[in-house]
Amino acid sequence: MIMYDWLQTIILFAILIILTKPMGIFMMNVYRGECTFLSPILCPLESLIYRICGVDRQEAMGWKRYAWSMVLFNLVLFAALFVMLMVQHLLPFNPQKVPSFTWQLALNTAISFMTNTNWQTYSGEQAASYFTQTAGLAVHNFLSAATGMAVVVALIRGFVSRKTASIGNFWVDMTRSTLYILLPFSIIGAILLVPQGVIQNYSDYKTVPLLQSTSYDRPKVDHKGIPLKDTAGKPVTEHVPIQEVTIPMGPVASQEAIKELGTNGGGFFNANSSHPFENPTPLSNFLEILLILLIPASLTHTFGLMVGNTRQGWGVLTAMLLLLVLSLGSLQWAEKSGNPLVSRLAVSGSNMEGKEVRFGLAGSSLFTVATTGTSCGAVNTMHDSLTPLGGLVPLSLILTGEVVFGGVGSGLYTMLAFAIIAVFISGLMIGRIPEYLGKKIEVTEMWMSILVILTAGITVLIFSGIALVTPSAVASMSNPGTHGLTQVLYAFASMANNNGSAFAGLNANINFYNLLGSLAMLLGRYVPAIAVLAMAGSLAEKKYIPPSLGTLPTDRAPFVIWLVLVILIIGALTFFPALALGPGVEHLMMIG
């Protein structure tokens, strides 16, 4: 059992590391505007797009214009999806005749998909039409991922450029990210997933007979929808026999591929990647984990190549891997140990609540770590039902800013902000002027790095605090006691860090979470992104300082370890009290 868990883990990371290099080179070529093996097909299309849109691909942008273009483009994304959700019932490809969203839910969903969060307080199979899923949500999956990639490429250019105001062209970076990277790999991913059993069709939902019929008692309601009660005050129920069951259909594979590749995470169905139509086999699970990690891992190599020292990229990747091994080990151990409250009822095996048999423990743990170490947020395991210390792992990964491979683009730029902080602190300790990649780290860089790292954390703590003194927000907790606190903390951690996974027992489809959550997602996405662009602009204008004896080498093992420690220390200092009160106390109660 344990041997297979390890084998699966090792093979996954071996494949990932083997793919990092060619994929990193490929992405470097894409961002340098050079020819790739896809150019013969895509170059004419790309030129056509620029011609139609009036984009001059040679035009260089300063950071303000780059940031403005990004904000403007995201505003268009938001407006389009918001309107689409509000008029969903009038649009085509809606075989189930699902109605429109309420404005609060439409607002939350539009912001959620625009910010690459994909927090969902609706249930896909019941609330979203095929048109919404493909022409609305999936398009946002592509374009929000491309936005993140554009921002990190701009930052890398800031390190590389010397005494210039330009950090690239947002339209070109966004277009090339989508056209050359996200689209081709999504097509490959989707076509690999279908033979495993991921569905892909536009059929009506299908009704099939049950081999053994079942039934349930439904509370009777009057014509106003108010539950009826008998004279004794007990609710009146009626017996409903069930002989057949409706199975939802849809274009799932195309959605699934970009949902993982773009680290978006919004499920086609409510059960997300635990649903057998989204993730039918252990192999589809393996492929989906690989898709989640592919771009974030490879971007570290693109970074190394672009700054002219691939060891810088491998150093960052190693730091990520160290954090990953630590998290995966903890989660695997916590879940394997099981829940003593259940085990003592003579139940054997690891904790299986909220898990699927086919994935095995390693398949569940790997997916959970991958989805929260990045900003993906798809789930194949219900995080709410993890053991307390098991649930602490995804929560901590999100709270430390999703830097274990990270979201596409956003993960690497957050990691580079941590690297700048690490350089600065070590510079203070050894009395040297902090430099990173040949650029002096000064006040602007420090301010911006701090904004990148602390915005989400401060948002999480303040908003969770507000939730805990708001009666309607507290009433949404589905589990009593300290676990309820963890549910709220997880909700804001997930939204402010643009993850999108949840301790899903929390009833988040109320105005409080829909509206305050929208604000958390906006702050968590755009404050860091704009700060990164401002930093890119500032770095680009600096001159290059060649490394000297006084320079701290950032491509060596000691720095990698130091970087990991800085991440852990900042995370621990910010969140220790909240985490101790949530998962910490619950663990003691469970083993007590």
Place this chain on the structure above:
Amino acid sequence: MKDIKPAILLFIIFTIICGGIYPALVTGVAYFLFPKQAAGSFITDKSGKVLGSTLIGQPFSDPKYFWPRPSATSDFTNNAMASGGSNAGPTNPSYIRTVSDRIKTLRDTGVTGKIPADLVQASASGLDPHITPESALLQVPRVAKARGVSEEMLIKIVAQTTEGRQLRFLGAPRVNVLVLNHALGS
């Protein structure tokens, strides 16, 4: 302000490419290469009547059938229109009571010894089509008694239905409950 034009036009173009052409292309290729899987992995009987999807678990509670994993879907268990898990926290008292009740139901059918976790803890999707081989074997005496057949024959059918690790190293061994129960009927 000149950036408004590319913002709107790029969005429209990518909606057509990523939201229209891309899913249509994948659907076309999927139907051409893997029509059965793309449609939902449905199984039919000899007359062509659809029996269900091998991927979507169905509810069973009759002693003569193998039972699936507990499911927390709303209205009734394994309700495919309401996929999802229980989201019960590990120390939630009502959740621990639910697990105790499930154990009691199994004990009432004559089960002794330790019970595999997958048979008393609810799945993530609420539609998990599989149980572990241990959970299937645990139910053999009950099903044999209800059907008046030998346990050896059922053990054989369970063994035939058991799927191993995919590519020999991925996932966990498992038994598809719907397939197993259909195999019993014939």
